[in-house]
Amino acid sequence: MDSGVEELMPRLLPVGDCDLAEDFDPTVPPRTPQEYLKRVQIEAARCPDVVVAQIDPRKLKKKQTVNISIYGCQPAPEGYSPSLKWQQQQVANFSAVRQSLNKHKNHWRSQHLDSNVTMPKPEDEEGWKKFCLGERVYSEIAALSDNENLGIDYMKVGFPPLLSIVSRMNQATVTSVLEYLISWFGEKKFTPELGRWLYALLACLEKPLLPEAHSLIRQLARRCSEVRVLEESKNEEQISALNLIICLVSRYFDQRDLADEPS
Numbered sequence: 001m002d003s004g005v006e007e008l009m010p011r012l013l014p015v016g017d018c019d020l021a022e023d024f025d026p027t028v029p030p031r032t033p034q035e036y037l038k039r040v041q042i043e044a045a046r047c048p049d050v051v052v053a054q055i056d057p058r059k060l061k062k063k064q065t066v067n068i069s070i071y072g073c074q075p076a077p078e079g080y081s082p083s084l085k086w087q088q089q090q091v092a093n094f095s096a097v098r099q100s101l102n103k104h105k106n107h108w109r110s111q112h113l114d115s116n117v118t119m120p121k122p123e124d125e126e127g128w129k130k131f132c133l134g135e136r137v138y139s140e141i142a143a144l145s146d147n148e149n150l151g152i153d154y155m156k157v158g159f160p161p162l163l164s165i166v167s168r169m170n171q172a173t174v175t176s177v178l179e180y181l182i183s184w185f186g187e188k189k190f191t192p193e194l195g196r197w198l199y200a201l202l203a204c205l206e207k208p209l210l211p212e213a214h215s216l217i218r219q220l221a222r223r224c225s226e227v228r229v230l231e232e233s234k235n236e237e238q239i240s241a242l243n244l245i246i247c248l249v250s251r252y253f254d255q256r257d258l259a260d261e262p263s
Helices: 003-008 033-046 082-107 125-138 171-185 193-202 212-230 237-252
Strands: none
Touching: 003 193, 082 212, 082 237, 125 171, 171 193, 171 212, 193 237, 212 237
């Protein structure tokens, strides 16, 4: 190593030239402290001054930076803001669901999946969207006809978040799928298929939240409030579902600044 490098990396302890036997072999394990120090010196001299890491960009996540917005949710349309009692009841129900899921997770994880269920790989974003929402919602195809409804084709209508499925998802997969669906929801309308999966994934999300999950659920609550305001037909069932998600994010996951003011 040249003197410039040595000045940037000063020695912690002074080490002089080691007086070793002529038959010293640096390829065999050192037998004395002097042989060990000599071997370290030889290895250090062989190190290049600059090392470039070989990184496969395909393995990097799309979003490396977590942005947490401080903005709250938009108020509910007049007459549709949930009462405090309703919100407290939803939180209690959700807490019971989470406890039951944690209690029986090992049991459901050990159950065999049906032959038609093939869970996508964690990094397969489009695969998960089709798996959860179905090709009909994913591709925005019109509702199925009566003849087609005679038999359920889960590839078309999406797989429900069965316990035997969600119990197999670790936290990294839960967070990834939640991100995929929230990203889809950012440009699409709210559907029952989406609502079921969002509820199930929130039930699987462990506390305390990681920064990425914290950012995702806040983004979800704000998007729900936007869709709620834009709901022209004021569909009570859909507004109730949106209210539920906002309630769980704000009151169960302690994002109180996003909570609806009681009516």
